[in-house]
Amino acid sequence: xxxxxxxxxxxxxxxxxxxxxxxxxxxxxxxxxxxxxxxxxxxxxxxxxxxxxxxxxxxxxxxxxxxxxxxxxxxxxxxxxxxxxxxxxxxxxxxxxxxxxxxxxxxxxxxxxxxxxxxxxxxxxxxxxxxxxxxxxxxxxxxxxxxxxxxxxxxxxxxxxxxxxxxxxxxxxxxxxxxxxxxxxxxxxxxxxxxxxxxxxxxxxxxxxxxxxxxxxxxxxxxxxxxxxxxxxxxxxxxxxxxxxxxxxxxxxxxxxxxxxxxxxxxxxxxxxxxxxxxxxxxxxxxxxxxxxxxxxxxxxxxxxxxxxxxxxxxxxxxxxxxxxxxxxxxxxxxxxxxxxxxxxxxxxxxxxxxxxxxxxxxxxxxxxxxxxxxxxxxxxxxxxxxxxxxxxxxxxxxxxxxxxxxxxxxxxxxxxxxxxxxxxxxxxxxxxxxxxxxxxxxxxxxxxxxxxxxxxxxxxxxxxxxxxxxxxxxxxxxxxxxxxxxxxxxxxxxxxxxxxxxxxxxxxxxxxxxxxxxxxxxxxxxxxxxxxxxxxxxxxxxxxxxxxxxxxxxxxxxxxxxxxxxxxxxxxxxxxxxxxxxxxxxxxxxxxxxxxxxxxxxxxxxxxxxxxxxxxxxxxxxxxxxxxxxxxxxxxxxxxxxxxxxxxxxxxxxxxxxxxxxxxxxxxxxxxxxxxx
Numbered sequence: 001x002x003x004x005x006x007x008x009x010x011x012x013x014x015x016x017x018x019x020x021x022x023x024x025x026x027x028x029x030x031x032x033x034x035x036x037x038x039x040x041x042x043x044x045x046x047x048x049x050x051x052x053x054x055x056x057x058x059x060x061x062x063x064x065x066x067x068x069x070x071x072x073x074x075x076x077x078x079x080x081x082x083x084x085x086x087x088x089x090x091x092x093x094x095x096x097x098x099x100x101x102x103x104x105x106x107x108x109x110x111x112x113x114x115x116x117x118x119x120x121x122x123x124x125x126x127x128x129x130x131x132x133x134x135x136x137x138x139x140x141x142x143x144x145x146x147x148x149x150x151x152x153x154x155x156x157x158x159x160x161x162x163x164x165x166x167x168x169x170x171x172x173x174x175x176x177x178x179x180x181x182x183x184x185x186x187x188x189x190x191x192x193x194x195x196x197x198x199x200x201x202x203x204x205x206x207x208x209x210x211x212x213x214x215x216x217x218x219x220x221x222x223x224x225x226x227x228x229x230x231x232x233x234x235x236x237x238x239x240x241x242x243x244x245x246x247x248x249x250x251x252x253x254x255x256x257x258x259x260x261x262x263x264x265x266x267x268x269x270x271x272x273x274x275x276x277x278x279x280x281x282x283x284x285x286x287x288x289x290x291x292x293x294x295x296x297x298x299x300x301x302x303x304x305x306x307x308x309x310x311x312x313x314x315x316x317x318x319x320x321x322x323x324x325x326x327x328x329x330x331x332x333x334x335x336x337x338x339x340x341x342x343x344x345x346x347x348x349x350x351x352x353x354x355x356x357x358x359x360x361x362x363x364x365x366x367x368x369x370x371x372x373x374x375x376x377x378x379x380x381x382x383x384x385x386x387x388x389x390x391x392x393x394x395x396x397x398x399x400x401x402x403x404x405x406x407x408x409x410x411x412x413x414x415x416x417x418x419x420x421x422x423x424x425x426x427x428x429x430x431x432x433x434x435x436x437x438x439x440x441x442x443x444x445x446x447x448x449x450x451x452x453x454x455x456x457x458x459x460x461x462x463x464x465x466x467x468x469x470x471x472x473x474x475x476x477x478x479x480x481x482x483x484x485x486x487x488x489x490x491x492x493x494x495x496x497x498x499x500x501x502x503x504x505x506x507x508x509x510x511x512x513x514x515x516x517x518x519x520x521x522x523x524x525x526x527x528x529x530x531x532x533x534x535x536x537x538x539x540x541x542x543x544x545x546x547x548x549x550x551x552x553x554x555x556x557x558x559x560x561x562x563x564x565x566x567x568x569x570x571x572x573x574x575x576x577x578x579x580x581x582x583x584x585x586x587x588x589x590x591x592x593x594x595x596x597x598x599x600x601x602x603x604x605x606x607x608x609x610x611x612x613x614x615x616x617x618x619x620x621x622x623x624x625x626x627x628x629x630x631x632x633x634x635x636x637x638x639x640x641x642x643x644x645x646x647x648x649x650x651x652x653x654x655x656x657x658x659x660x661x662x663x664x665x666x667x668x669x670x671x672x673x674x675x676x677x678x
Contacts, residue, residue: 036093036630043626044086046655048503050078056503059534061294064453065368074395076367077386081500094124095631100246107631116247124632125255126244128639132262132612133240135605138383139270139570140233141406142309143199146277148421149312151192153281154185158424160281160315162188167466168280175213188280195273201232208232210268216580218589219617222647228261233269236262256638260648263616266609275573278349279464282311285353285567287462287471293534295456296358297374298339302330302442304435306350306357307343307366308381309568313403313417314346316431317379318354326435333443338435343369344384345526345568348461359459362527364498367392373450377438382406384527384604396448399441401434413437459538461565463523465577471558476581478558484586484677487550489519489594490668491582493575493614494563496528496599497607499625505531507600507624507657512537512546514661516562519548520668523578526569528599537563572610576617591618591649592675594668598622600657615649620667622660623653 048056054066069076090096095107097114105114105123113119118126150168152158162168165184172191173179179187198210208230211220223229230236240262243249249258297303304321306314320326321338330338342350342359343366350357360369363384369375370392378393378400390411393400400412405419415433417423423430472478482488492515498505508528515522516537524532536542543555547562555562566574583593597614599607602625611621629636644650652667654660672678 035633036095037089040089040092040630043092043630043655047081047085047501049082049085053078053500053504056506058506058509059293059455059531061453061455061534062365062368062504064455065294065371068451069368069371069392072371072395074367074371074392075388076392077364077388078500078504080388090631092628093631094127094628094635095120097123097126099126099244102246118250121252121632121634122250122255124629124635125252125259128608128627128629128635129240129244129255129259129262131605131608132259132266133237133244135607135609136233136240136262136266136270137237138606139266139274139609140199140237141382142570143195143233143270143274143277145310145312145421146274146281147192147195147199149424150277150281151189151196152424154188154192158312159428160312162281163283164280167276167284171276171280175209191280192277195277198232198273199269200234202235204231208268210272211264214268214272216590216617218591222618223264223616226257226260226646228257228264230261230265230269233265236265252632252635253638256635260612260616263609263612267613267616271570271610271613272573274570278311278570282315282349282353284464284466285462287460287467288355289458289460289539290356290358291456292359292459293456294360294369294372294452295454296360297341297369297372297450297452298336299374299450299452300334300336301339302335302337302377302438303339303341303375304377304379304438305341305343305360305369305375306346306379308346308385308404308407309344309349309383310381310404311346311349313381313427313431314350314379315353316427317434318350318357320428320431321435321438322354322356326439329436329439330442333439334446335439335442338438341369341375345570346381348525348529348568348571359461359530359533362498362530364500364504365530370396370398372452373398373448374452376441376445377401377434379403379434380407380409380412383606385409397441397445399437401437403430403434455534457534457536457539459533459536459565460540460561461533461538461567463564463566464574465581468564468578469581471560475585476578477585478554479578480582480585482550482554483582483594486672486678487519487554488521489550489665489672491521491523491579491593491595492664493523493525493572493579493595493597494528494532494600495524495526495569495572495575495597496610496623497601497603498527499601499603502601502624502655502657505601507660508532509535510657511598511600511622511624511661511664512563514658515664516542516546516551517548518665519551520665521551522563523566523575524563525566525571525575528601529565532563533565537561538565569606569610572613588675589618591647592671594671594675596620596622596664596667598660598664600624600660611651615643615651618647618649620649621651622664623651624655624657624660626653626655627651
């Protein structure tokens with residue numbers, strides 16, 4: 001009997017039918033696996049090449065550095081993206097399965113199922129689930145280190161003070177943790193243990209505390225009705241890898257249910273908890289002004305860049321580097337002093353907590369910054385650290401130091417916490433070695449030519465729930481009133497990564513321009529915030545040049561810029577705090593408000609969870625980069641549309657940022673009409 005033949009038997013064992021797979025593809029519409037090619041090919045045509053990036057990127061410093069690197073023969077992410085073209089249709093469609101070693105399997109009209117029998121819907125869903133699980137694990141490791149740092153500081157194992165005492169005590173009390181008559185350290189240990197339990201609880205023995213105390217009750221009921229309340233972060237990541245494995249869960253809808261459940265742990269176990277632990281240990285920070293962009297690089301300082309996501313060791317590196325002891329050490333070797341620069345989220349976290357940390361760029365810009373030749377030491381901890389930075393660093397003898405066992409780079413020096421953090425008590429000694437290494441590198445690099453494009457601008461950052469309420473006179477009432485009256489038409493959290501499938505940073509800027517012109521306030525954090533910082537959206541001059549009349553009047557009254565920079569990627573928590581603060585005064589649900597999330601250029605696995613986080617809260621998300629789901633109409637419809645029927649937000653994608661920006665405006669106007677505000 002042929003391998004392609006199925007024999008159907010009656011109840012007596014008699015043959016009643018022969019069925020050939022190539023004639024009858026049960027439970028799967030062949031069109032689902034063929035029609036995607038047209039959409040994928042059309043999408044691919046929107047990808048820019050490097051030359052278009054050079055011509056259209058909004059930041060003149062980026063253009064100057066791309067041309068400089070081309071002149072020197074140093075490649076970068078944009079060169080490598082060009083060399084990858086044309087990217088695989090199967091990958092772009094999400095229907096390449098590499099989960100087991102019977103594959104890889106690709107879904108086509110000829111082969112509509114993988115070796116195990118998985119069809120396009122299942123493969124696309126499994127790939128999507130694994131992406132959100134990976135993003136949750138990445139932010140989860142960030143959460144684990146910061147929460148443990150808070151606990152270790154309270155226990156005396158980590159020689160750092162607890163600087164956010166007021167916020168920590170207030171949050172602990174709201175969570176039912178006893179505070180009266182207890183020391184700050186005693187409360188901090190209990191607070192950390194509650195968050196660690198949410199991170200790692202193996203049994204459904206109690207509610208997920210961060211959700212119980214941190215999520216609006218209306219949202220909690222929606223999630224309970226959908227049966228997506230999580231057990232713990234670790235558990236849901238485990239389960240995601242388990243049920244998306246080969247030959248476990250064959251139901252794409254059940255896979256997507258786990259996708260939503262894991263998304264909740266991304267929100268509350270890895271974003272909210274990380275933010276709370278960071279603010280508790282290192283303080284909330286405050287509004288600060290700083291110069292930003294490549295032109296702020298100093299030619300005769302010991303220049304140290306901090307890059308990644310872990311704030312614990314960086315806090316001590318910055319403290320030592322700014323101390324009189326180390327400033328004198330730098331001057332003794334001929335430097336003017338020591339200057340710190342921020343790359344990605346470690347830099348953003350440091351900027352509003354410590355004086356004089358200059359933000360430079362997000363991850364794709366790291367090679368460009370290194371190619372100025374101005375950096376003496378590059379401190380890399382974890383995440384969004386391209387291996388290719390070593391090539392640019394080596395060209396200019398920049399010393400690269402890695403500080404976590406999770407991240408090692410060939411050719412870099414490793415001065416680090418070990419993987420068990422058994423040397424956490426040696427934080428000051430490790431930081432000393434790193435700052436000393438920067439001074440040594442400065443001496444060894446004398447004579448290296450520096451090319452610093454003259455582009456810099458002042459930016460204001462460090463916005464938080466606490467600072468905004470203070471600036472508005474003690475409550476969110478002025479913001480709530482401005483929203484209801486129409487002076488401000490809505491609020492967008494503009495965040496996410498950058499992606500070479502779009503003109504570098506162009507989509508972020510184009511969307512921001514349309515929103516501000518239409519009197520929509522912008523909150524920002526993480527990688528997408530860098531172009532807004534670099535191009536003047538975070539200073540008062542932009543109030544006059546970028547904003548519609550209503551928004552302009554509000555901002556001038558309270559002396560606030562049109563883009564409120566709230567911090568690093570986990571500081572989405574600050575954004576939601578501001579959003580909830582205003583809508584609660586209006587007696588409205590979060591999902592009813594003219595609010596949205598937009599990550600126009602999202603790229604990595606954490607970006608999947610970040611956008612999903614806001615949809616779980618009932619807000620729509622808006623993007624210029626498509627998810628890799630073309631191969632399954634059902635999963636695409638679920639991801640983009642069907643969640644709306646479940647009481648969640650929907651996902652809107654348009655590769656044209658101006659069309660996308662105008663869609664946000666029109667959707668907000670529809671929301672306002674539903675609220676009866678106009």
